[in-house]
Amino acid sequence: MAFTIAVAGKGGVGKTTVAGLIVRALVERRDGPVLAIDADPNTNFHQVLGLHVERTIGDLREETLKKIKDLPPGVTKDQYLEYGLQQCLVESNGIDLLAMGRGEGPFCYCAVNHVLRRYIDLLSKNYKYVVLDNEAGLEHLSRRTTQDVDVLLVISDANPIALQAAARINRLADELQLCIRKRFLALNNVSESMRARLGTESFREKLAQAGLALIGEIPTDETLWSLSLEGKPLSELPSTSPAKLAVHEILEKILRNGGGS
Ligand SMILES: Nc1ncnc2c1ncn2[C@@H]1O[C@H](COP(=O)(O)OP(=O)(O)OP(=O)(O)O)[C@@H](O)[C@H]1O
Ligand SMILES: [Mg+2]
Known part of the structure; x- marks a missing residue:
């Protein structure tokens, strides 16, 4: 069974960036193949990974519903979906990527979703x-996209609003009784001035309210920011990148505390 890490948090806090750095760190460990899943309908995980997406699962779902009545003789819906899924899978060196694409339209997708879920589980x-990069907020929890994961890594910056969002994600995961074995909080985009405030009583109180164990802090990284402005992938970050080093450390802790090897 794959060891699954899902990344969640408020909009713009750095989920995709951290998920991408985790994928890169896993690839550098040379510990086995990694499947990156872009569960954000606003597909952009591929950009930080330097990959190209031609077709999403959302596209496949729509096409299947349109063509379901005129499949070539002898081709079952399951076969059509399986073939389509293979086409959605972006394969590269050590990392494969599946983009979920947009959500569902007005039709009934239950049967198609059922088959897709089964194939994704098999895959x-x-x-x-x-490694699952989620959309901002809580929708993915209530839609149960993020269920049955080993580690839910909630990303927040030091902004109280982002910390409140992290707390809500944590509470909702409890309420929905999702099967999440471990949950952690990582603070991203921590500037020098912010670092000085992390030890204050008032900040520690806010952190405690989130109810999540803090696994690490990721500093603000100017090089990372510039790469993203130029649309370049995270593989171009130098080995001295402070954000990259911090995520490597976080990953090691996740694998030690979360049960991965
Ligand atoms: N530690 C960091 N240092 C500098 N820039 C960062 C850092 N983390 C993220 N960023 C930048 O912040 C921006 C938003 O990051 P990202 O797209 O990863 O956020 P997100 O949470 O996935 O957003 P969304 O909610 O839209 O999916 C990007 O330009 C990214 O390069
Ligand atoms: Mg994102």
């Missing part, structure tokens, strides 16, 4: 690690 078994 995940071919990998040592699965």
Whole structure:
């Protein structure tokens, strides 16, 4: 079974960036193949990974519903979906990527979703690690996209609003009784001035309210920011990148505390 890490948090806090750095760190460990899943309908995980997405699962779902009545003789819906899923999978060196694309339209997708979920579960078994980049907020929890994961890594910056969002994600995961084995909070985009405030009583109180164990802090990284402005992938970050080093450390802690090897 793949070890699954899902990344969540408020909009713009750095989920995709951290998920991408985790994928890069896993690839550098040379510990087995990694499946990256872009569960944000606003597909952009591929950009930080330097990959190209031609077709999303959302596209496949729509096409299947349109063509379901005129499939070529002898081709079952399951076969059509399986073939389509293979086309959605972006394969590269050590990292494969699946983009979920947009959500559902007005039709009934239950049967198609059922088949897709089964294939994605089967596909995940071919990998040592699965890293899931989620959309902002809580929708993915209530839609149960993020269920049955080993580690839910909630990202927040030091802004109280982002910390409140982290707390809500944590509470909702409890309420929905999702099967999440471990949950952690990582503070991203921590500037020098912000670092000085992290130890204050008032900040520690806000952190405690989130109810999540703090696994690490990721500093503000000017090089990372410039790469993103130029649309360049995270693989171009130098080995001295403070954000990259911090995420490597976080990953090691996740694998030690979360049960991965
Ligand atoms: N530690 C950091 N240092 C500098 N810039 C960062 C850092 N983390 C993220 N960023 C930048 O912040 C911006 C938003 O990051 P990202 O797209 O990862 O956020 P997100 O949470 O995935 O956003 P969304 O909610 O829209 O999916 C990007 O330009 C990214 O490069
Ligand atoms: Mg994102």
